[in-house]
Amino acid sequence: MLKLAGAILVLVSGTLIGFRQAARYADRTAQIRQLMHVLQRLETEIGFGHTPLPAALERAAEGASEPVAAIFFRTAARLREGGAAVRDALRAAVDEGWSRTAMREPERSAVIRLGDALGISDREDQIRHLRLAAALLQAEEAGARDEQARYGKMWRSLGFMAALLVVILML
């Protein structure tokens, strides 16, 4: 009886671990896409709205969901408090919030690099930088989608299979 309960426990947790890993792949794709949308809205605010950066960041982030939105809200809050330069404010916000996202290093460096240029040049230059970041993210998103298709399914079955193996060995 006790053995059966243990076996079920191992099976359930193994499956859950597999699903969780698979979800991380799906999350990464979704979050990169959100990040791209934020940048697109930011481009509109800067290019056509002439909105000051703190307000532009907030408006651009409004459409996104957590944890991506938080990075931009925090940056805007830091700018409003005064003191910080855009690059430092964005860097700090990324350091704080990045671990909660499923995104990886290439996306992170694209955002940080964008922070180095944001707000300190004329409109055309800003739009150029935003488009460059968007193009980088686009490439990452394609890769992420590939991985999701490939490893997502694998993890989902792998979790269950591994658990099953453990159970068989235990019995």
Next chain:
Amino acid sequence: MLDGLLALLPAELASLIRALPASVLDGLEEIRVRQGRPLEIGHAGGFAFVTPAGTVSADPAAGWRPDARLCARLLERITNHSLYAMEEELRRGYVTVPGGHRIGLAGRTVLEGGAVRGLRDIAAFNIRIARESRGAAARLLPHIADRARRSVLSTLIVAPPQQGKTTMLRDIIRAVSYGDWPMPEARSWPARKVGVVDERSEIAACVRGVPVFDVGPRTDVLDACPKAEGMMMLLRSMSPEVLAADEIGRPEDAEAVREAAHAGVPVIATAHANDLEDARGRTAIRRLLDEGAFAAVVELRRRGADIAFRVARPIPAARAPTPRAGGAGAC
């Protein structure tokens, strides 16, 4: 007032300014930041360099030198991290920050078709501290009062830069708008509606359309609007009894002043010039004076903290031999 400005400056620059002796801070007029060169301040008519210890010195070699990083941060902060939204300001060469302080910029200009499109590599800042000086116009008002119409005369205020033109203009606006007439016989004069065209946001220092300086309860401000167009807009839409504008001098400004004169609205304006004679050297202003558009010309000179003035009554050239019907045919 200085605190608001200092909060906007990068920390090391602000702490250096804060460390200055109180006597210097009280008379502080300008802070000039030039990349790689000593920090200069203008105070009480003179100038000095600021040393790293926060004292003043006449020796440039002793001055603290701001670096490129500080200049970049200063620029980022005065533009609210949004240089891209400041194209118009960069074309004109200055940014007005909350509090009405004006920050002049110099760097490398960007040309487009031979005209200045903007500035880049900005490496010099002139932070001009705006001060509100209530009662500055109290002694002047009796000289420019229009006793027949119980209002003010059309007045041109001339002075070189930094002699208190804008301060004086702002206080005239405030006094007229409150009905704060200093003359005993004017106790019963009503307060007047004042229309202000504040092209450089210096007179009222509007933040999102609301004046920061007290320009009176009956004053309407058209912020950041070209003067000529703004005066016409106000005339049409806000039925002003007095119009005010800063630093006129272009031909189209003259046209607008003329238009206001025809509408019977006195205009109070300032112009960059050493004195009346000097002002006559500028075509647009000479024509206005000759046509009698201004009934009084005030020359200003700063004496320490006080502003001294001299009032002249220009004689219209055209009025003497053949009186035309208000000169309307001419324009």
